[in-house]
Amino acid sequence: MDLSPILISMKTASAAILTTFCIGLLAANWVVKMKSEKAKMIIDGILTLPLVLPPTVMGFFLLLIFGVKRPLGKFLLDFFSVKIVFSWTATVIAAVVISFPLMYRSARGAFEQVDQNFIMAGRTLGMSERRIFWTVTMPLALPGIASGGVLSFARGLGEFGATAMIAGNIQNVTRTLPLAIYAEVAAGNMDRAMKYVIIVLAISFVVIVLMNYFTFKGQKYLSKGKSDEFKG
Amino acid sequence: MSLKVEIKKSFKGFHLDVSFETNNEHLGLLGASGSGKSMTLKCIAGVETPDEGSIVLNGRVLFDSGKKINLKPQDRNIGFLFQNYALFPNMTVEENIAAGLRLSRNEKKPIIEDMIKSFHLKGLECKYPNQLSGGQQQRVALARSIAYNPDVLLLDEPFSALDSHLKTQVQAEMVEFLRLYDKEVLMVTHSIDEAYKFCKNLVVIDEGKSVLFGNTREIFKEPKLISVAKLIGCGNISKCSLKSGNRIYASDWDIELTPDGKVSDAKYVGIRSNSFIINNSKDEANIIECEIAEIIEKVYGYTIIFYSKNSSSGTHMYFDVEKDVWENREDKTNLFLKVREDSILLLN
Numbered sequence: 001m002d003l004s005p006i007l008i009s010m011k012t013a014s015a016a017i018l019t020t021f022c023i024g025l026l027a028a029n030w031v032v033k034m035k036s037e038k039a040k041m042i043i044d045g046i047l048t049l050p051l052v053l054p055p056t057v058m059g060f061f062l063l064l065i066f067g068v069k070r071p072l073g074k075f076l077l078d079f080f081s082v083k084i085v086f087s088w089t090a091t092v093i094a095a096v097v098i099s100f101p102l103m104y105r106s107a108r109g110a111f112e113q114v115d116q117n118f119i120m121a122g123r124t125l126g127m128s129e130r131r132i133f134w135t136v137t138m139p140l141a142l143p144g145i146a147s148g149g150v151l152s153f154a155r156g157l158g159e160f161g162a163t164a165m166i167a168g169n170i171q172n173v174t175r176t177l178p179l180a181i182y183a184e185v186a187a188g189n190m191d192r193a194m195k196y197v198i199i200v201l202a203i204s205f206v207v208i209v210l211m212n213y214f215t216f217k218g219q220k221y222l223s224k225g226k227s228d229e230f231k232g
Numbered sequence: 233m234s235l236k237v238e239i240k241k242s243f244k245g246f247h248l249d250v251s252f253e254t255n256n257e258h259l260g261l262l263g264a265s266g267s268g269k270s271m272t273l274k275c276i277a278g279v280e281t282p283d284e285g286s287i288v289l290n291g292r293v294l295f296d297s298g299k300k301i302n303l304k305p306q307d308r309n310i311g312f313l314f315q316n317y318a319l320f321p322n323m324t325v326e327e328n329i330a331a332g333l334r335l336s337r338n339e340k341k342p343i344i345e346d347m348i349k350s351f352h353l354k355g356l357e358c359k360y361p362n363q364l365s366g367g368q369q370q371r372v373a374l375a376r377s378i379a380y381n382p383d384v385l386l387l388d389e390p391f392s393a394l395d396s397h398l399k400t401q402v403q404a405e406m407v408e409f410l411r412l413y414d415k416e417v418l419m420v421t422h423s424i425d426e427a428y429k430f431c432k433n434l435v436v437i438d439e440g441k442s443v444l445f446g447n448t449r450e451i452f453k454e455p456k457l458i459s460v461a462k463l464i465g466c467g468n469i470s471k472c473s474l475k476s477g478n479r480i481y482a483s484d485w486d487i488e489l490t491p492d493g494k495v496s497d498a499k500y501v502g503i504r505s506n507s508f509i510i511n512n513s514k515d516e517a518n519i520i521e522c523e524i525a526e527i528i529e530k531v532y533g534y535t536i537i538f539y540s541k542n543s544s545s546g547t548h549m550y551f552d553v554e555k556d557v558w559e560n561r562e563d564k565t566n567l568f569l570k571v572r573e574d575s576i577l578l579l580n
Binding site: 115128139 | 274277278279304305306307308309310311312314315316318320321322323331332334376377380
């Protein structure tokens with residue numbers, strides 16, 4: 001069995017989740033703090049589009065941006081000798097773009113669910129906005145953010161359409177697990193495809209269980225602890 | 233110690249227009265829910281911004297729309313006890329108390345220990361807020377909001393989050409705390425009980441406007457305005473017209489009353505439902521011959537709903553009577569109620 005799709009997929013999904021996690025949080029924090037409701041709705045719409053568009057459409061847009069004959073792709077090629085399309089980087093870009101809305105929306109929901117009274121209390125106590133964000137907002141939003149991370153990771157691992165468009169299906173370079181499954185099935189090798197399917201299943205399941213465990217642990221203080229000194 | 237507030241703020245069909253001044257007394261803001269009292273408190277703390285006006289604390293301008301001054305809440309040095317306490321659920325009791333201290337670890341330690349001791353929180357230092365009872369939570373919140381020595385302490389409905397069986401004890405603790413606390417305290421409440429217990433002076437807020445300011449006991453004795461009378465629980469209010477001989481005619485009830493003192497220009501008359509006295513005859517001033525409409529049994533008494541026998545409109549009045557007084561009466565059909573002269577409230 002060719003192990004390279006597993007390695008490529010893990011590398012891609014890991015790199016993608018790191019990127020998505022950071023920019024998803026930043027975007028969510030930015031949108032939550034927006035004052036104008038109209039701007040909020042429009043920006044939110046743009047950031048959520050990759051979730052509802054077919055991945056091939058996103059792949060098409062990515063080709064428009066990074067294609068070697070397009071301004072950005074040409075610029076990267078001419079000045080840095082970097083070719084994005086049909087490279088491993090392209091698989092990461094595709095996974096990031098497609099999984100970003102899940103991270104962004106989960107984080108935004110998590111931030112918005114933090115009781116404003118906690119923020120106000122922090123302010124009256126003289127805590128700086130930065131300190132409030134890191135010691136109050138983030139810990140309280142963590143369960144929602146973590147579950148967004150799980151979803152994004154799973155989505156990045158399973159990305160197919162946009163990856164096929166911009167990164168192709170090059171063995172040992174851009175052939176991730178979903179593409180490998182497609183290629184094996186197309187070649188009539190159902191048995192080999194099945195092995196990849198089982199691996200994807202196992203990885204996804206382990207990741208979700210792990211994340212649930214950490215979320216539960218981090219959330220311990222929210223569980224209703226019985227007080228032994230109930231004196232009023 | 234002084235606090236001067238004069239603010240206006242408009243939002244979704246509501247207009248807030250509050251002004252008052254206080255000098256080192258425990259001041260209460262009394263108003264029905266939704267009357268804008270919490271918003272006023274939040275404007276003083278700086279977590280909400282008024283449209284115009286000014287807030288001055290000990291000569292320090294916190295907000296002035298004219299001079300474009302609007303200090304951040306972080307820079308106002310105001311203690312705020314939130315309605316649900318807003319203790320950070322991810323922090324222990326100790327960490328919550330330390331949250332407002334901008335000092336080094338070593339400088340924080342004695343302050344936290346001092347707070348733990350004076351608010352009887354020994355043994356709870358490492359507990360999380362949801363492991364505490366309502367009363368303990370309030371003590372932690374109180375400790376947290378005075379640990380950094382604020383210039384004024386704002387209390388937003390401090391007892392509304394407590395079960396009734398905890399309320400009495402926590403209120404007793406609060407009375408003791410406030411007696412020893414020598415800073416300005418501003419308390420928002422919709423409960424006349426709490427206002428009476430805790431506040432020397434009151435600002436009454438009605439539909440976003442501060443309508444009356446004065447000594448709490450005097451306001452309860454003489455509410456002066458119909459809105460205030462309703463707020464402090466005056467059960468019977470009627471339109472009235474002036475008659476000769478210092479008498480007034482309460483048109484809703486169709487009865488004549490002779491109040492204590494001058495009648496002046498009152499438009500309404502109010503009688504508290506507990507200020508009637510059962511009388512044996514009707515041949516005195518201020519007696520109502522009653523037609524009983526309904527008797528409602530309560531925990532500690534009865535409410536008698538009645539109207540004046542000679543009334544054509546039959547507008548109901550309410551009479552609160554203690555349980556044993558009513559149960560020991562033999563004649564339950566004929567009832568003459570006397571209104572004490574000094575409990576006839578003349579209102580505008």
